Amino acid sequence: MQPERIAALIEAAAGAIRDQAEHLTTLDQAIGDGDHGHNMKRGFEAILEQKAELAALAPGQALQKAGMTLVMKVGGASGPLYGSLLMALGKAAPAGPLTAAALADMLQAGIAAVMARGKSTTGEKTLLDVLAPAEAALRAGIAADEAAPALAARVKAAALAAAEATKPLQATKGRASFLGPRSVGHMDPGACSSALLIATLCDTFTDSP
Numbered sequence: 531m532q533p534e535r536i537a538a539l540i541e542a543a544a545g546a547i548r549d550q551a552e553h554l555t556t557l558d559q560a561i562g563d564g565d566h567g568h569n570m571k572r573g574f575e576a577i578l579e580q581k582a583e584l585a586a587l588a589p590g591q592a593l594q595k596a597g598m599t600l601v602m603k604v605g606g607a608s609g610p611l612y613g614s615l616l617m618a619l620g621k622a623a624p625a626g627p628l629t630a631a632a633l634a635d636m637l638q639a640g641i642a643a644v645m646a647r648g649k650s651t652t653g654e655k656t657l658l659d660v661l662a663p664a665e666a667a668l669r670a671g672i673a674a675d676e677a678a679p680a681l682a683a684r685v686k687a688a689a690l691a692a693a694e695a696t697k698p699l700q701a702t703k704g705r706a707s708f709l710g711p712r713s714v715g716h717m718d719p720g721a722c723s724s725a726l727l728i729a730t731l732c733d734t735f736t737d738s739p
């Protein structure tokens with residue numbers, strides 16, 4: 531992948547997190563401790579600062595390094611969880627071109643890493659409830675032989691819908707689980723940030739084929 535492409539993806543992701551930080555914090559105020567926007571912003575600003583260095587690396591190496599940055603810079607549950615996700619995506623990245631099938635396998639490895647780190651699974655009102663449907667949508671699009679723009683649109687729509695679908699769930703992991711049934715009726719902050727990142731990356735991919 532060209533350096534400009536990696537730089538564009540980093541800028542888009544960091545920009546989206548910066549724009550939505552307050553919203554993520556508001557969601558976390560409802561069912562957590564109100565730091566999710568701050569945590570994510572801190573992590574992605576740190577990744578943005580490393581943009582030149584990351585852009586010069588192969589995508590897999592860049593993802594692993596960005597993941598380590600998140601683990602080091604971000605407190606809370608989301609630092610280690612998103613850090614594990616990015617590191618696993620990077621480790622699973624192919625040496626050759628990043629095909630849709632390779633991206634699906636990377637996502638599968640990332641999901642497994644988050645599950646291992648969080649001792650969690652889907653249906654627990656976490657970012658996993660967005661990541662897993664995004665992988666499923668990607669695989670469905672591949673099976674339907676869709677071209678990149680249709681595939682990106684399908685994955686984006688699935689991720690945004692999946693974040694909405696965390697509202698009726700009761701949290702059984704993380705701080706929100708302390709609320710028990712009172713966690714029902716709110717979107718999970720981590721699901722929201724995951725959907726935001728996936729939607730932004732899908733848009734960026736589509737903008738510059």
Ligand code: ADP
Nearest residue numbers: 566569606607608648650656657703704719720
């Ligand atoms: P903290 O909960 O430490 O304040 P954040 O507010 O930054 O950290 O992140 C909260 C998000 O982390 C939740 O919305 C949820 O999506 C995710 N999360 C928390 N615990 C887990 C877990 N065990 N497994 C997967 N995701 C989790």
Ligand code: MG
Nearest residue numbers: 562563565566
């Ligand atoms: Mg929090």
